[in-house]
Amino acid sequence: MKKTRNLLLLMGILALAAVSTSCGESGKASSGTTAAAAASDQGGSEAQGKTEKAGEEKSSEVKTMSGADLQALEDDKDKKETALVIDVRSPEEYAEGHVKFAVNMPLDTLKDRLGELEPWKDKTLILYCNSGKKSGEAAKLLAENGFKDVRNADGVKQYDYKLVKYGNITGEELMKKKDEADLIVDVREAKDYEKDHFDKAVNVSVDKLSDLDSLLPENKDALILTHCYSGNRSQKAAEYIADKGYTNVWNTLDGTKEMEYSFH
Known part of the structure; x- marks a missing residue:
């Protein structure tokens, strides 16, 4: 009878130890899962923050403009007030003939003159050159620097503009x-x-x-x-x-x- 009681006591102790071990492992797994979830949430928040930041810094889209539309704007004394037209060719090319109300800001100097264009940050800027290549580069530069409405127009070799020499x-x-x-x-x-x-x-x-x-x-x-x-x-x-x-x-x-x- 004594042996039987001892055997039952031993079996109870072993059963209790097993339950304790099981609970400990379960608790550890739960803790690990919680930590992983927290890390996942933190990583997700950081990724979302980076995405939002990237969205804020995203360049505006450069639009294209036909020569006919640019000439029509230049011929309208009221509409021409709504945009600044920039000829990004060399001073020599500009002097030979340019769009009526265009100012000259050669591509190779434009980066250093962005401050002059600050009042036009949220207004329309129209750029052109001979073929659209240089003006495309200039338009991209302006868009990357926060200018909201930038348009690349047909060049003087692509459209028959009414050119002037003053x-x-x-x-x-x-x-x-x-x-x-x-x-x-x-x-x-x-x-x-x-x-x-x-x-x-x-x-x-x-x-x-x-x-x-x-x-x-x-x-x-x-x-x-x-x-x-x-x-x-x-x-x-x-x-x-x-x-x-x-x-x-x-x-x-x-x-x-x-x-x-x-x-x-």
């Missing part, structure tokens, strides 16, 4: 060039000219551009700047002067309606 500058460039100019042509109304104007400025009506004939310098390479309210009247004056053989004529795209000038 240059275009921004209002800031006018302020830098005004002191070295040989002549500034103010095409605003006489009443506004009389209120205030730049030194070296003469006033002419857009309807009487022939009045300029007696005011133009003899030197065909003289620096001549034109400006008005929005760049439209002054564009006509610049074209009139360039057609007379003057080679250093610059129209100001930013008029007094768009920029507050300090005339002195």
Whole structure:
């Protein structure tokens, strides 16, 4: 009887040990599963964070633009105010003939001039060259630097644009060039000219551009700047002067309606 009790006691101890071991292993597995799940969740969060960050830094898509659409925009005095057109060819190619309201920013200098385009970060920028190759590179550069609406237009060898030979500058460039100019042509109304104007400025009506004939310098390479309210009247004056053989004529795209000038 004593042996039987001892045997039963031993069997109970062994059974209890087995249960204890089983519970320990089960607890360990549960802990491991929880840790793995936590690691998975953390990894998932990190991956999601990286995806969101990549989404934030993703470049905007460069759009294409036909030559016909660009020419139509240039011919519309109101629509041309909604975009900045950039000729990324060399200064020599630009001088030989360019789209009417385009400014010149050669591809090899564009990266260093991005700050000048900051006001256009959320507006439309249209680029072109001869074939679309250089302007495509320039458009990609702008898109990668956060410019939202960048368009690559047909080049001058792909579309028969109405090309002009005077240059275009921004209002800031006018302020830098005004002191070295040989002549500034103010095409605003006489009443506004009389209120205030730049030194070296003469006033002419857009309807009487022939009045300029007696005011133009003899030197065909003289620096001549034109400006008005929005760049439209002054564009006509610049074209009139360039057609007379003057080679250093610059129209100001930013008029007094768009920029507050300090005339002195």
